[in-house]
Amino acid sequence: MNRERHVVSKTEKNKRYHHGDLRNALIIAAATLIEERGSEDFAMIDAARRAGVSSAAPYRHFKDKTALLEAVLEFAFFTLGLEAEACAAKEEQGSVDAIIAIGKGYIRFVTGHPQFYSLMWGDSSLRQVAKPDHNASSSGFYVLEDTVRAWCLKIGRSDEDALALSIKLWAMAHGLSGIAMHGHIDRFLPGADVYALLESTTHTFLEGVKHSKPGSGLAL
């Protein structure tokens, strides 16, 4: 029996009693299951199986299923932040194109990972999560904010409204993503393209900003 410990067969090559990185393995497993099943309604034991452990093991790392989902949520926000950074880096800093690129990246991420979207914006029981730390969820926003701030200065304008503008731009991308993902664009405006809609909306909005007086209620 105990010999087996040393004479490891091919199939059980990686089977040590202690996983080594179970916490992260479970997060990945859960994320994958969510992608596959199209909802966060997977069985804990399936995540455990994927990670190659028993059904009770996950509870050493996560208080309950919600805690695991929260970790996946954090992971999703983190990934989104990286995406935003990559998008912005490809364009001229402070350009309208950079702002649009970030927005398009947002849409691409959201529509490409609809299950994560549900996790991030859907479940009210996880809504609390957004509070405590979320460096992860913040990073993406700060990329946008920097870009908007640079744009403000570039058009010869104070950047005092940059924060409010960023929120508004975020809201546009976020709103269009959600509406698109739920098929409402296809329904009401068949043939329209979300990315094109984002682009025109952004242009129109920024045009409106240019024509507005600073401090005239823009940055409430």
Add this chain to the structure above:
Amino acid sequence: MNRERHVVSKTEKNKRYHHGDLRNALIIAAATLIEERGSEDFAMIDAARRAGVSSAAPYRHFKDKTALLEAVLEFAFFTLGLEAEACAAKEEQGSVDAIIAIGKGYIRFVTGHPQFYSLMWGDSSLRQVAKPDHNASSSGFYVLEDTVRAWCLKIGRSDEDALALSIKLWAMAHGLSGIAMHGHIDRFLPGADVYALLESTTHTFLEGVKHSKPGSGLAL
């Protein structure tokens, strides 16, 4: 025993074998539970109890819990539509104020019923629901569209872009609602008011529309 059928006590006054309107009673019960518990994660049997029937009775009206949730979803969209209508009716038809009022109504509904929001925008397994019929979910949008169309004509402009504009305005209100509800506005722009943000965003955007050339990529 059978005498009891006629000698009905006060406490069992309303207890007939057949409920009479169980389907709707269950929808209301479920909606109430969702409001109370703050999530759609209520027990089927609780909804049944509220409606005064046994745990299995709901399955005569709904294939499964998801089907019941779908019905609640429809109900929520319907309510939202009524809300939009009421908001628009209070303002001058085709005015910017009317557009803003609808947006504010949207935000009020969403932030006032966060659980419904989850139902409408969160769960991917219910996303399909939006497809088949949804007269309910449409009505609110058409109220907005009519208003926008009137606005276009009022500013001496073709209303060819009204549909696209409506989608964009919806997206703004929707995006701001979601972001606000998840505490991101408090986080990034403490002290800001969603309603004020919606108002300024709408003004800025419509200003941008006025300054844009019709057909210049606005209505993609």
Add this chain to the structure above:
DNA sequence: TTTGCATGTTACTCCAATTAACATTGAGCA
């Protein structure tokens, strides 16, 4: 080495969804 704590395991318990089999009622028809 030995011991302690983190991490896993197996074997429950419990809860809630769903189903099966049977009961009650009302509506339409002989």
Add this chain to the structure above:
DNA sequence: TGCTCAATGTTAATTGGAGTAACATGCAAA
């Protein structure tokens, strides 16, 4: 009238999955 059926309810399972208890393993520090 009174019978019969379809719709709607009821009770009593079955099932699946979350979470827990008690025990096992192994790494790491003394």
